Amino acid sequence: MEKTLTGYRYPDTSKKIIIIIGGFGSGKTEVSVNLAKYFTTTDKTPITLVDLDLVNPYFRSREVLEEMEALGVHVVCPTGGKFYADLPILLPQIKGLVESHEGLLILDVGGDSQGAKALGSISSFFVDDSYEMVAVLNSRRPQTSDVSGCLATMQRIELTAKLKFTGLVSNSHMIEETDLDVILEGYELSQAVSAESGLPLFFISGKHTVFEHMKQEFDCPVLPMTRSMLKPWERKEKSD
Amino acid sequence: MAKRLMKGNEAIGEAAIAAGAPNYFAYPITPQSEVAEYLCWRLPEVDGVFVQAESEVAVGNMLFGASASGKRVFTTSSSPGISLMQETISYMAGAHLPVVFVNIMRGGPGLGGILPAQSDYFQATKGGGHGDYRIIVLAPSSVQEAVDMMLWAFDLAEKYLTPVMLIGDGMIGQMMESVEFPDKYREENNPDEIEWALTGAKGRKARICKSLFLNPEQLEENSFLLAEKYKKIKKAERRCELYNVKDDNKIIITSYGTMARICQTAIDELEGEGVSVGLFRPITLFPYPEEELYAEGSKKNIKCVLSVEMSTGQMVEDVERIMKGKKKIDFFGRTGGVVPSPDEVKDKVRKILRIKK
Incomplete structure (x- = not known):
């Protein structure tokens, strides 16, 4: 991605914990995985990716475990038989990681306010100003298609997570059908949500092939992504 | 919308x-x-x-x-x-x-x-x-x-x-x-407009x-x-969909649901290797598109009708019944939540046609 996209500012943070939350279909797992991948190319610090997606039984970051481990990202998720369970398993080591960890910790928090319950149960371990908590917004999802929907969803999550958002990620997408219009529509919506909530737009993300042909400039960093979670009939080389 | x-x-x-x-x-x-x-x-x-x-x-x-x-x-x-x-x-x-x-x-x-x-x-x-x-x-x-x-x-x-x-x-x-x-x-x-609905019998x-x-x-x-x-x-009310069905097909795969999409990927890739396979996807499972399957499956060029399912073999029994012994019937399936991959389907097709990779 570096070769073709030199004109963009990429996401950066001085915080040591990034919490990524969105409802299903927001693309929070792809964002978490791609962000972790991106930081492996820029940062020498160790990266830990935690799967806190407790309600989605199918497409989760556990699926890309091997790919991430190969890149040197440490992945924390239930193992063995529990890998396939749709049980609310909150691993005991996660609390410890939040309290003390080396390098960067990325938490992939799943499934609307339900998934945020898991975060809420460990919220007291987070120190103010030591983390980013970002809402991943997809304008093509029913509950986050307009400003009021986004704000209501974020408020629900905050109440359950017992933590406040510090930023937004615009990740408007239609999976393989994502085009320029979808990404720009999401950018516009996220800017409006940003104006209304006072939260900064942390970055905009989307299919890297779309960004490569884009002439638009954005007022925020950009994270071009490649898709990690494929359907059983899809091939990696054709998924871009 | x-x-x-x-x-x-x-x-x-x-x-x-x-x-x-x-x-x-x-x-x-x-x-x-x-x-x-x-x-x-x-x-x-x-x-x-x-x-x-x-x-x-x-x-x-x-x-x-x-x-x-x-x-x-x-x-x-x-x-x-x-x-x-x-x-x-x-x-x-x-x-x-x-x-x-x-x-x-x-x-x-x-x-x-x-x-x-x-x-x-x-x-x-x-x-x-x-x-x-x-x-x-x-x-x-x-x-x-x-x-x-x-x-x-x-x-x-x-x-x-x-x-x-x-x-x-x-x-x-x-x-x-x-x-x-x-x-x-x-x-x-x-x-009130439905002639059999139980809406209260007052006056009727x-x-x-x-x-x-x-x-x-x-x-x-x-x-x-x-x-x-x-x-x-x-x-x-019988409905089905055909994919890549043509005269040089050696095999017809029968498969339904998302399994059929996995078979499509396998079929596309096999076509690139010079192995021609067609797909028969029943859209209605009852009524089963029986006449349609028989018509496609019994064509001269077809050597085998292969049922691919996420089961240990269920629809294949209907395929056997419908084909009435006209062609060889074979089956491939994974189950229990294991989803067959396009590669497994391709391997099965190669095995039936005795093609080495």
Whole structure:
């Protein structure tokens, strides 16, 4: 991605914990995985990716475990038989990681306010100003298609997570059908949500092939992504 | 309406609203609980009703009552839950009542697992409940097809006064795809305009919706009436889709649901290797597109009809019956939540044709 996209500012943070939350279909797992991948190319610090997606039984970051481990990202998720369970398993080591960890910790928090319950149960371990908590917004999802929907969803999550958002990620997408219009529509919506909530737009993300042909400039960093979670009939080389 | 990104389960819920059926009784079970979750916030917006029952058996009884009173009703569940509903399905078939069931299949038998499977083919198409009855069974392979089929399912249920079941492997419920809904949603039906609906007999002759006939001649008459109905359905409602079917095909694969999409990937890649394989995808599993399969499968160039399923071999028995020994029949399947990969399908095809990689 570096070769073709030199004109963009990429996401950066001085915080040591990034919490990524969105409802299903927001693309929070792809964002978490791609962000972790991106930081492996820029940062020498160790990266830990935690799967806190407790309600989605199918497409989760556990699926890309091997790919991430190969890149040197440490992945924390239930193992063995529990890998396939749709049980609310909150691993005991996660609390410890939040309290003390080396390098960067990325938490992939799943499934609307339900998934945020898991975060809420460990919220007291987070120190103010030591983390980013970002809402991943997809304008093509029913509950986050307009400003009021986004704000209501974020408020629900905050109440359950017992933590406040510090930023937004615009990740408007239609999976393989994502085009320029979808990404720009999401950018516009996220800017409006940003104006209304006072939260900064942390970055905009989307299919890297779309960004490569884009002439638009954005007022925020950009994270071009490649898709990690494929359907059983899809091939990696054709998924871009 | 702009295309939206939806999970299959959510889209199925929205499709029922589009079909004028905002009346939903259900009991949650993975991998289809998002239907209930979605309808929890969506139904109040359209003055709909969602009753979470105390069990799947109760769901069934609620459906019977609501359908008999002329309401357009549906439920969604997954394999073990659908097993618990078999009594009602049999009762409603016997009482000639329209209703739509959705089974987002998971691995079985018993509690099984929560990952995708297609091992409820027998249960759906051969009648999981008792008595001489069948139900119409539809098998979507994409989220958009699931939406379109929901609308069609209610049409079929009301046209033939019968239960209709949409069956999708867990992937249909869990995956996200872009989807479009009709611009104009259907109105709910008016029970007062339905000639058999139980709306209160004041000022008219009483009506009755039942499946109990103690007089054997009457019970036989009802069973023959049902048999006539199934004959009409078999004649008029068969649907299938062909993919890459051409004269140099050596094999026809039969596969339905998302399994058929995996086979398509395998077929495309085999074509690139000079191995020509066609796909026969039944869209209706009852009525099975029998004549269509026989016509394609018995062509001169075909060496083998291969059934690929997420089961240990269920639809393949229908394929054998339909092909009447005309061609060699083979089977490939994985089950329990293990989904066959395109590579496994390709290997199976090569093995049948004795082609080395």
